[in-house]
Amino acid sequence: MNTQGRTALVVVDFQGGDLSSSTSAYATDQLEKAKAIVAGCRAADLPVVWIQEVHKPHLTDMGRELDGSEGQHCIEGWADTEIAHGLDPLPTEHHVRKRRYSSFFATELDIVLKQYAVDSLVLIGGFTDICILYTAMDADQRDFRISVVSDVVSGSSRQAHDDALLMIAQLQDGALVTSEEVLAWLAPAEGAVSA
Amino acid sequence: MPQEFSPLQVLDWTPSADLTPVGEVVLVVLDVAPGPDHDAQVARVEALVAGCRDAGVPVVFARTMTGPAASVPAAPGLADRPEEYVVRRHRHSAFYGTELDLVVHGYGAQTVLLAGGTTDVSVHYSLVDAHQLDHHIRCVADLVTGTNPELHEAALRAIKYLQRDALVTTAAVETWLAGRRTPEEQTA
Numbered sequence: 001m002n003t004q005g006r007t008a009l010v011v012v013d014f015q016g017g018d019l020s021s022s023t024s025a026y027a028t029d030q031l032e033k034a035k036a037i038v039a040g041c042r043a044a045d046l047p048v049v050w051i052q053e054v055h056k057p058h059l060t061d062m063g064r065e066l067d068g069s070e071g072q073h074c075i076e077g078w079a080d081t082e083i084a085h086g087l088d089p090l091p092t093e094h095h096v097r098k099r100r101y102s103s104f105f106a107t108e109l110d111i112v113l114k115q116y117a118v119d120s121l122v123l124i125g126g127f128t129d130i131c132i133l134y135t136a137m138d139a140d141q142r143d144f145r146i147s148v149v150s151d152v153v154s155g156s157s158r159q160a161h162d163d164a165l166l167m168i169a170q171l172q173d174g175a176l177v178t179s180e181e182v183l184a185w186l187a188p189a190e191g192a193v194s195a
Numbered sequence: 196m197p198q199e200f201s202p203l204q205v206l207d208w209t210p211s212a213d214l215t216p217v218g219e220v221v222l223v224v225l226d227v228a229p230g231p232d233h234d235a236q237v238a239r240v241e242a243l244v245a246g247c248r249d250a251g252v253p254v255v256f257a258r259t260m261t262g263p264a265a266s267v268p269a270a271p272g273l274a275d276r277p278e279e280y281v282v283r284r285h286r287h288s289a290f291y292g293t294e295l296d297l298v299v300h301g302y303g304a305q306t307v308l309l310a311g312g313t314t315d316v317s318v319h320y321s322l323v324d325a326h327q328l329d330h331h332i333r334c335v336a337d338l339v340t341g342t343n344p345e346l347h348e349a350a351l352r353a354i355k356y357l358q359r360d361a362l363v364t365t366a367a368v369e370t371w372l373a374g375r376r377t378p379e380e381q382t383a
Contacts, residue, residue: 133353158201163350163353170316
């Protein structure tokens with residue numbers, strides 16, 4: 001794990017509401033892995049911060065997001081704008097709404113992370129090549145250590161997903177981790193710690 | 196897992212021969228990154244800067260900081276003039292921790308045209324900030340240099356994903372500059 005000091009889990013745009021539909025960006029096993037990582041962080045008393053991209057139906061806050069590949073997305077009131085069912089933020093956890101790709105852009109995330117005094121972030125969610133990459137980039141610019149869980153992120157396409165993993169690896173050595181590594185780090189096996 | 200054939204996938208990232216700017220344009224010049232063609236690349240960026248100055252297009256230089264020291268201009272034509280702005284970039288994005296957005300707004304520009312820099316780092320991450328700040332972005336695709344060819348192509352795809360008109364050639368900028376009225380004609 002690419003961590004130092006205290007670590008927080010940031011769940012970025014793990015949205016889509018009911019993920020059982022075939023159009024979901026996330027595979028079924030990714031939701032299960034995400035649930036396990038969230039539960040593991042809570043059990044280890046690590047802060048969990050939820051990020052949700054949301055735009056008003058009148059699109060005032062859409063910026064330039066319709067000038068590229070994406071159409072309208074994450075509109076308030078749409079069922080698939082909701083955080084994935086089964087991932088249930090607790091009332092005690094921060095739930096940050098954002099209008100842009102980076103979770104740090106025009107949000108309170110930096111303030112929240114300072115309050116938690118964390119130095120390192122574990123990132124899961126999507127898209128790998130958009131909100132994960134640009135959140136990782138901004139976290140790197142703010143001097144956080146980043147661990148992106150490569151099997152619990154989903155891209156806008158296979159190629160863009162692969163491109164983004166290369167770029168994230170360029171940001172920090174060791175920035176790519178697996179869910180298996182995260183779970184082992186959260187709950188070391190009996191004996192491993194006392195050895 | 197990501198779909199193998201996604202409608203969102205960028206399949207063609209050939210730069211356009213047409214600049215299609217929106218509103219006024221500011222040229223942001225990053226340090227030309229190391230590469231096999233470095234000296235020639237510096238000369239091409241120098242020529243672009245000269246062309247923009249002649250046409251009255253504002254030029255802003257983003258110098259890379261190493262501790263308290265700023266990078267030095269790679270050629271005489273890349274030195275800033277007294278009336279031009281220089282931002283001091285400590286991080287990947289030329290907008291992060293700098294006055295660049297304020298300067299773009301000050302010039303009344305809606306389009307950020309970018310040349311020089313590392314395609315997959317300073318270029319990509321400056322342009323995504325410009326995009327998130329609601330600017331129209333244009334990247335002179337033949338005047339940016341990747342860490343390696345694979346990352347160069349990957350970053351061009353990512354930039355095209357952000358804005359479909361973002362990738363242009365040097366010739367596109369030259370054609371647009373040639374068609375612009377000179378500063379004298381604009382005030383006449």
